[in-house]
Amino acid sequence: MAPRKMKAVEQPISARKGAGSRVPGRSRPLTRIQKEKQDIILEAALEVFSVHGFRGATIDQIAEVAGMSKPNLLYYFPKKEEIHRRLISTLLDTWLAPLREMNDGGDPFGEIRSYIRRKLEMARDFPRESRLFANEMLRGAEHVSDMIEIDLKNLVDDKAKVLLAWMDQGKLVRTDPYHLIFSIWATTQHYADFDVQVRAVLGPDRNGDNRFDDAARYLExxxxxxxxxxxxxxG
Incomplete structure (x- = not known):
């Protein structure tokens, strides 16, 4: 499982889904340089939030990591909450991409195997994003509850129906499709959220990138x- 960039993050954060075309509260479109500045802020915020969490992170910390003054940062994002919500909303869209790719017309075992692999690739390639998302969930998802209750739920409902259809056709053993999805989330994201623990327990002979290949084979x-x-x- 060689490291690779996921499709959902090949573009700068502010370039996705029309984000970053304007500064919050301002009607004039951003220039190229302003968009680049916004990307720098979001990248710095990802680093700070993933380490300190929302409550522990400050605008001053983000500005320092971004290498810009606090007034300059506040021009693009007047509040810490706006930076955090932008990151989480983009991350949620990225996080849902592997589940969206589950094809109801494909082979059930091939589709589930591919889903496990894609989730492990995300745990390997985007550990900061995974920890940021986990921290938000632990805090009650207060800034993105609408995304969780609508976007995430609707997608899981749709894929649960796909899994149930495969079960009805006798292609999978009958089980609770929601808890099956939860189990895949828990086992794959563990390798990002508890990376220090995983590497420490595996030891120096097994804690390299091959640990994700080992995890994939085991989970499959x-x-x-x-x-x-x-x-x-x-009879």
């Missing part, structure tokens, strides 16, 4: 075996 074995329909007894 667990989920594929657990979801395989049991042969019917004759």
């Amino acid at each position: 074995q667990v989920f594929m075996h657990g979801l395989a329909p049991k042969p019917r007894a004759d």
Whole structure:
């Protein structure tokens, strides 16, 4: 599982989904240089929020990491909350991308295996983003509750129906599709959110990037075996 850039983050944060075309509270579109400044702020904020959390992070810290003055930063984002919400909303869109790719017309085991792999790739390539998202959930998702209750729920509802259809067709053992999705989230994101613990326990001989390949093989074995329909007894 060689490190690679995920499609959802190939563009600068402010270039995605029309974000960054304007400064909050201002109607005039941003210039190229202003967009670059906004990207620098968001990258610095990701670093600060992922380490200190929302409450522990300050505008001063973000400005220092971004290498700009506090007044300059406040021109683009007047409040810490605006920076945080922008990051979380972009991250949620990225986080949902692998689940969106689950194809109801594909082979169930191939689709689930690919989903596990994509989630592990995200844990490997975007540990700061994963920790930021986990911190937001632990804090009750107060800044993005609407995204969780609408965007996330609607997508999971749709994919739960796909999983149930495969179960009805006898392609997967019958189980709770929601808890199946939760289990995949928990096991894959663990490798980002508890990276220090994982590397410490594995030790120097096994804590390199190969740990994600080892994790992928193990999780595929667990989920594929657990979801395989049991042969019917004759008679």
